[in-house]
Amino acid sequence: MSVKSDEVKHAGAGAVSEDSEQGDAGTIENKKLERKVLWKLDTRVLPLLALLFLCSFFDRTNVGNAKLYKLEDEINITNYQYNIGLAVFYATYIFGEIPSNLILKKVTPSIWLPCLAFVWGIVAMSTGFIKNFGHFVTVRALLGLCEGGLLPGMILYLSGIYTRRELAVRIGIFYTSASLSGAFSGLLARAISELGGKGGLSKWRWIFIIFGLFSSTVGFAVFWLLPNGVASAKFFTPEERECAIRRLRQGTGNGRQQEEVERFAWSEVRRGVLSWQTWLSASAYFGILSGLYSFGLFLPTIIQGLGYTANEAQLWSVIPYAVATVFTLCTAYLSDYFQVRGIIMLFSLPIAIVGYAVIANTHNTHVKYGMTFLMATGLYSSVPPVLGWLSNNSAGHYKRATTSALQLAIANAGGFVAVFIYPSKEGPQYHKGHTVVLGLLTAGWFLVLANVLYCWKINKDKAAGKYDKYLGYNDDRNPHFKLVL
Numbered sequence: 001m002s003v004k005s006d007e008v009k010h011a012g013a014g015a016v017s018e019d020s021e022q023g024d025a026g027t028i029e030n031k032k033l034e035r036k037v038l039w040k041l042d043t044r045v046l047p048l049l050a051l052l053f054l055c056s057f058f059d060r061t062n063v064g065n066a067k068l069y070k071l072e073d074e075i076n077i078t079n080y081q082y083n084i085g086l087a088v089f090y091a092t093y094i095f096g097e098i099p100s101n102l103i104l105k106k107v108t109p110s111i112w113l114p115c116l117a118f119v120w121g122i123v124a125m126s127t128g129f130i131k132n133f134g135h136f137v138t139v140r141a142l143l144g145l146c147e148g149g150l151l152p153g154m155i156l157y158l159s160g161i162y163t164r165r166e167l168a169v170r171i172g173i174f175y176t177s178a179s180l181s182g183a184f185s186g187l188l189a190r191a192i193s194e195l196g197g198k199g200g201l202s203k204w205r206w207i208f209i210i211f212g213l214f215s216s217t218v219g220f221a222v223f224w225l226l227p228n229g230v231a232s233a234k235f236f237t238p239e240e241r242e243c244a245i246r247r248l249r250q251g252t253g254n255g256r257q258q259e260e261v262e263r264f265a266w267s268e269v270r271r272g273v274l275s276w277q278t279w280l281s282a283s284a285y286f287g288i289l290s291g292l293y294s295f296g297l298f299l300p301t302i303i304q305g306l307g308y309t310a311n312e313a314q315l316w317s318v319i320p321y322a323v324a325t326v327f328t329l330c331t332a333y334l335s336d337y338f339q340v341r342g343i344i345m346l347f348s349l350p351i352a353i354v355g356y357a358v359i360a361n362t363h364n365t366h367v368k369y370g371m372t373f374l375m376a377t378g379l380y381s382s383v384p385p386v387l388g389w390l391s392n393n394s395a396g397h398y399k400r401a402t403t404s405a406l407q408l409a410i411a412n413a414g415g416f417v418a419v420f421i422y423p424s425k426e427g428p429q430y431h432k433g434h435t436v437v438l439g440l441l442t443a444g445w446f447l448v449l450a451n452v453l454y455c456w457k458i459n460k461d462k463a464a465g466k467y468d469k470y471l472g473y474n475d476d477r478n479p480h481f482k483l484v485l
Helices: 002-044 046-068 079-107 109-129 133-147 150-159 164-195 203-223 238-251 255-261 266-273 276-305 310-316 318-337 342-359 365-392 397-412 414-420 431-463
Strands: none
Touching: 002 046, 002 164, 002 238, 046 079, 046 109, 046 133, 046 150, 046 164, 046 203, 079 109, 079 133, 079 150, 079 397, 079 414, 109 133, 109 150, 109 203, 150 164, 150 365, 150 397, 164 203, 164 318, 164 365, 266 397, 276 310, 276 342, 276 365, 276 397, 276 414, 276 431, 310 318, 318 342, 318 365, 342 365, 342 431, 365 397, 365 431, 397 414, 414 431
């Protein structure tokens, strides 16, 4: 009896061991399949989004490069009128963000995002033919309206093809194209300026025409390459497609399945608008963008004010952006690795704060240029965490569409600040402008801290059962949905 019992135990242990080995093998295969899925998304989708975003920053900020080549003199506008044109861009940019995100699902990302790029490219090209202040304001307004839907649309799109744990790195990858645009736009503007006089057009006109043509070409190409989501991506095998869909559903429970069939409801828009997280993160991002936009628009002028020629200023503006690119990717990686967003920003923002504090109060030209490295690094490296944070903590398609767009609409109002705090008459010191951005970034640091503590409190309340009435809800109110700090 004892022998038979031992045999049964031995056989049972063997069966368990065999099942365990099969389970391990299955897990290894699943991980391999997931890596294939991620590799395809990273190599087939991210480069397209990065290229679109690169184009948007080219066409948004190359006006700063054009200014160095006498744009104001040729169309007979004052520096104040120039700033009005910049401000109008942000007004229409903000206006277009929320409506664009709410219709994105209906029109589909593969149509809407490339079409935006194609149209704004045409608008950007037309800037090369303007004659007066009225023309300048009109094309800047149209450019803002067309570009406004791109970034919130891309954030919403990415949150639908990547899991919460993967989002910051991917935002970091495509957002570094913004800092690369700062690097390359200076180089390209310098090269394009050699066309000055060809076809009877000035140097600055060729800058707008070439960059705009590039954007329209990219938009046309992306239209044929960008999938609507993982379910329709033609580059997946059937097995990979099933894995891509499954991993998204596992990452958010049943919420992802619910989102696939979710219908528009104003109650979800209201939830997004009334969320404390939206306003805290958006207000912090407002300070970041006030610095980032003013940095991008006026860096060439700042460097020229340090004693460099226009051509030298274009070249010297490259290096701070290149350094910021590296740090932005590192910060995004750490944000995903440790699964924190705001906590990372509590360390990245002080880098920019130090840069602005020093550059506002020094007259040493070499120190000033050195501080632009800290300014660019702190600003750009804070963006992937803040963009991923709100998207991570918003569940339900239309709530996430609202929070993503509203966050950017509020933050992009920083563009109004950016265009008026660096008037040419205050250069090259720009004490007032740097001090204003310094104050906004410092306030932003405290807002980020407040949002971290708020998210921590919500998680604590969920663990204590205070959100149990939302059990079964397929959104971020569910007690099983933990907020990212």
